Amino acid sequence: MKKSIFLSIVVAIASIKALKAQKKSYPWDAIDSSINFEVDYLGISETTGRFSSSEGSLNYSKADFSDAEIIISAQASRINTGNDQRDGHLGSQDFLDVDNYTNTTFKSKKLSSLEKNKCKVTGMLTMKEVPKSIETETKYLGEKKDAYGQKYSLWKVDFAVDRRDYVVCFNKTNEVGDYVIEDEVRMSINAKFIKY
Numbered sequence: 001m002k003k004s005i006f007l008s009i010v011v012a013i014a015s016i017k018a019l020k021a022q023k024k025s026y027p028w029d030a031i032d033s034s035i036n037f038e039v040d041y042l043g044i045s046e047t048t049g050r051f052s053s054s055e056g057s058l059n060y061s062k063a064d065f066s067d068a069e070i071i072i073s074a075q076a077s078r079i080n081t082g083n084d085q086r087d088g089h090l091g092s093q094d095f096l097d098v099d100n101y102t103n104t105t106f107k108s109k110k111l112s113s114l115e116k117n118k119c120k121v122t123g124m125l126t127m128k129e130v131p132k133s134i135e136t137e138t139k140y141l142g143e144k145k146d147a148y149g150q151k152y153s154l155w156k157v158d159f160a161v162d163r164r165d166y167v168v169c170f171n172k173t174n175e176v177g178d179y180v181i182e183d184e185v186r187m188s189i190n191a192k193f194i195k196y
Contacts, residue, residue, distance in 0.1 A: 026153060028056035028072065029192035035074050036189070039163075040182035042174065047181075049081035049090075051104070058153060058193040065119060065140070070108040072189065076101060094170035101128045109133075114140055121157070127166040134159060143195060151195040160186045 030053070038048040051074035060068035077098040079090050091098040108123035122135045141154035163169070163185050172180045 023059040023061045023067065023069070025057050025059045026193040026195055028054065028058075029152065029194050030054055033192045034190045035072070035187070037185055037187050039185050042180055043178060043182075047081060047086075049079060049087075051075065051078055052080045053078035056191070056193075058155075058191075064113040065111055066113045068108065068111045070106070070111075070121070070123070070191075072191070073103045073105040076104055095168050097128060106134075111138075117141070125161065128168070130166045132161070132165050134161065153193040153195055155189075155191040155193070157189045157191070158187065160184050 033054065033056075035051045035054055036048065037050070038046045041047045053075040054073060056070070056072035058068060058070055062068075076096045077091055079087055079096065079098075081087055081090070090096055093099075096104075104125075104127045106123055106125050108121050110122040112120040117140045119138055119140065120135060121138045122133065124131045125134050126132075136157055136159035139156045141156060143151060143153050145151050162183050164183050170181075174180055
């Protein structure tokens with residue numbers, strides 16, 4: 001009888017620990033989050049833009065986020081640079097080819113423990129079905145409530161990619177032979193995940 005009670009207690013404790021260890025999933029706030037980019041143009045200016053439609057999630061169980069999983073997906077056809085003609089060209093086969101490749105996606109594979117509100121993130125960025133590993137530093141801005149009592153987990157990340165790695169190779173030269181569009185694309189993500 002005592003053994004049976006002891007085993008029951010052990011099983012109950014193990015079950016509680018298992019429940020605590022389960023990762024909770026927090027959805028991406030598609031309204032207030034943003035995925036932005038900029039690329040040098042003609043060597044004298046920058047073209048900036050954003051993806052207007054995105055989704056994702058933050059999943060973790062540890063307070064230092066060392067077991068966190070981050071998934072972010074941007075709809076390629078919803079690229080917005082403030083110029084309809086340019087946006088149409090960016091969506092064509094010369095660039096993102098949105099008729100054949102719907103989303104650009106990032107999935108984290110490893111996060112280092114959070115120190116001084118920063119951690120390193122290693123993951124896979126897939127564009128036009130080409131997956132490439134990237135590593136970058138992410139800044140954790142904490143958890144905050146808005147005026148309506150909604151609580152968010154806030155993150156900021158900046159990184160750069162070479163667009164040629166994703167078969168986005170279109171370019172032209174100007175009258176002196178310089179390339180019009182630089183190959184480096186600088187990305188900036190302001191992420192808000194909904195806690196409750």
